[in-house]
Amino acid sequence: MRTKAAACFSLATLPLAASEPDLFTRIDTPQHTVFCSCHACGSGGADAHFEVETGPGSSFPTALSVAPSSGAFDIILNPNATLAGNAPALAAFERAAATWEAFISDPITVNLSVGLEDLDPGVLASAGSVLLSAGYDTLTNAMVLDAGAELDDGIVSSLPTFAQSSFSLPTGFLRSNGLTANKATLKALGFTGLDTQFGANDATINFSTNFAFDYDNSDGVGSNLIDFETVALHEIGHSLGFTSATDTVDFLAGGPGVVPPTEQDPAIIAPRLLDLFRFADGSEPGTEAAFTTATRTLEPDVEAVFTDLDMEGGMSTGAFTGDGRQASHWKDNNITGALVGIMDPTLANQQVVGLSALDLRALDVIGFDIAFVPEPSTLWLTLYGFLMWRRRR
Numbered sequence: 001m002r003t004k005a006a007a008c009f010s011l012a013t014l015p016l017a018a019s020e021p022d023l024f025t026r027i028d029t030p031q032h033t034v035f036c037s038c039h040a041c042g043s044g045g046a047d048a049h050f051e052v053e054t055g056p057g058s059s060f061p062t063a064l065s066v067a068p069s070s071g072a073f074d075i076i077l078n079p080n081a082t083l084a085g086n087a088p089a090l091a092a093f094e095r096a097a098a099t100w101e102a103f104i105s106d107p108i109t110v111n112l113s114v115g116l117e118d119l120d121p122g123v124l125a126s127a128g129s130v131l132l133s134a135g136y137d138t139l140t141n142a143m144v145l146d147a148g149a150e151l152d153d154g155i156v157s158s159l160p161t162f163a164q165s166s167f168s169l170p171t172g173f174l175r176s177n178g179l180t181a182n183k184a185t186l187k188a189l190g191f192t193g194l195d196t197q198f199g200a201n202d203a204t205i206n207f208s209t210n211f212a213f214d215y216d217n218s219d220g221v222g223s224n225l226i227d228f229e230t231v232a233l234h235e236i237g238h239s240l241g242f243t244s245a246t247d248t249v250d251f252l253a254g255g256p257g258v259v260p261p262t263e264q265d266p267a268i269i270a271p272r273l274l275d276l277f278r279f280a281d282g283s284e285p286g287t288e289a290a291f292t293t294a295t296r297t298l299e300p301d302v303e304a305v306f307t308d309l310d311m312e313g314g315m316s317t318g319a320f321t322g323d324g325r326q327a328s329h330w331k332d333n334n335i336t337g338a339l340v341g342i343m344d345p346t347l348a349n350q351q352v353v354g355l356s357a358l359d360l361r362a363l364d365v366i367g368f369d370i371a372f373v374p375e376p377s378t379l380w381l382t383l384y385g386f387l388m389w390r391r392r393r
Helices: 087-103 136-147 151-158 183-188 194-198 228-240 246-254 273-277 288-293 357-366
Strands: 035-039 063-066 074-079 109-117 123-129 131-135 173-175 178-182 203-208 267-269 278-280 304-307 312-315 346-348 372-375 388-391
Touching: 074 087, 087 109, 087 228, 109 183, 109 228, 123 228, 131 136, 131 183, 136 151, 136 178, 136 273, 136 357, 151 288, 151 357, 173 246, 178 183, 178 273, 183 194, 183 228, 203 228, 228 346, 228 357, 246 267, 273 278, 273 304, 273 357
Parallel strands: 074 109, 109 203, 173 267
Antiparallel strands: 035 123, 063 372, 123 203, 131 178, 278 304, 304 312, 346 388
């Protein structure tokens, strides 16, 4: 039987983590491991280059309805002066936060520093989360205990222990004995004292002042404008824990100016919590027993899927050595023709996207308590826009 052990966390560059004060060490993390940026064309800042694409909009196959929520989950937005002075932008951010709040019932507060800034050319927005790491069994035990009260989360109890687990990695990479999680996710799992030890802020999200946004999509999105609320909804999703260590592997294997690791000088990688549900496409498990023993994948050049045995969604595989999209996203619907959810890596001008059942399920299994009821008979949301597609990182 699993028991919840006391956690000793550290914040580091590859393995990363936190909980009770006076037990932890904090080390700054490099940009490429913590940032999700939305780009148009041209330079993607320090860690990527993105191109403009064209493609049609699409629609979600599922409707969602909100079950009664405790109302205890709270996202606090702390705007910089520029955002505070832009009332329509701040209101759009608040609506995006309220959307996540409507579906999550954990009695925690997530603190986000948000702003409008003059970002690098081509960068639409960026999100950086506080990433923390601890021992593998410490965190999976916490996930199992957290899921115990939820009837739909039985698959979490079939997660492998450290001794049972395996991850495929390219040559030159070794797996650490820990796991990495967003600080916000660890709060949802019940760890306390994180704000005292690592500061109250859980993530920072900045939007560029160099792009034209529509701040109110209730009457549609204006021609050649980007829906601010959709991008905010996406970036908050990353801040809550929709991330993969495959992006770290991808950057170290093929990022600009990076000397790839070797067998003689390997890089040590700590999987993210969502990676516990990431398998090579075609090799995903079909039973609970197989879910425990199956090998997870952190290889950027391997087609991957998220699965909990009941729901499945394709994943992106890496900006540099994978499919050209950061792995901390669903598979790009511009590649597959099927939109999985808000955590898709691309967005068109005039396009509005909301949360899907799979977006919420991904956060559900890593530790958030989700209150929603899928309604498969209804088309949930039609997406608009046939113009330029912009890759979101």
